[in-house]
Amino acid sequence: MTSTQLRSTRQRQIISQTLEQKTGFISAQELHKQIIEAGESIGLATVYRALQSMAEGGGVDVVRNLAGEMLFRACDSKSHHHHLVCQKCGLAIELESGAMETWADSLAAKYGFSQTSHQIEVFGVCPSCSAA
């Protein structure tokens, strides 16, 4: 399987570039809007498709906020991890979650579950935002 091989295009560069400048999660819609406002031209569908392939290829994390929206973020560490996300500005802090992984896995094992995955995200309002 040659898997997905990403081709380097202007729009993909803009997307990953914009994403890397940020420290937090952002929705596809919001990302698209910002790129447009920055004067670049790009289609919303393209943003979705690019983010999707980037997420599969690693390098981009995806989580769902409580409203059910998909949020994306450029992540250097390829390893599995979770975040502490600010619900106002999107600021995301990577969490050391080894203990949680162990907890989740042991529970799954205890009950005989297989093909396990988990969703562990902590939301809140960061100092800067709560100060404002």
Next chain:
Amino acid sequence: MTSTQLRSTRQRQIISQTLEQKTGFISAQELHKQIIEAGESIGLATVYRALQSMAEGGGVDVVRNLAGEMLFRACDSKSHHHHLVCQKCGLAIELESGAMETWADSLAAKYGFSQTSHQIEVFGVCPSCSAA
């Protein structure tokens, strides 16, 4: 504030009744379909509205699956807790997550976050389903 006071109607009874017969999470769409198939008449919007008010009033848990759908479940324990959910049959096992709560809270505190909430769900395939 008298808060939301639920009125006992035929459709609400059917909904909570159907929900209580189950051991797992179910989507509003699926729940509606099953009620209809059981020969009862009810509108989809009513299901959504009822589930929503029941969730607020407690007694019903809500989580989002990885596809972004809202899943509901009748829960006796009023206290906050999490689940181990089978992605095939929806079977849900309540988890003792005290340690997780502590973990999440201490992290939030460490970074100065306020108004914190979290999303902790473990998904997988239960023994019965993986055996099939």
Next chain:
DNA sequence: CTACATGCAAAGAATTTGCAAATCA
């Protein structure tokens, strides 16, 4: 009787998809 609940269809959002035209390798 009166406030709240229901139904239905229309409205909204977020995300995906079809397809011809543009573009990277």
Next chain:
DNA sequence: TGATTTGCAAATTCTTTGCATGTAG
């Protein structure tokens, strides 16, 4: 050139809402 990628609009899904009518208290 040949395989991807892009754009745009149309199509899908899940969920919410407006409003006239029904109904529990």
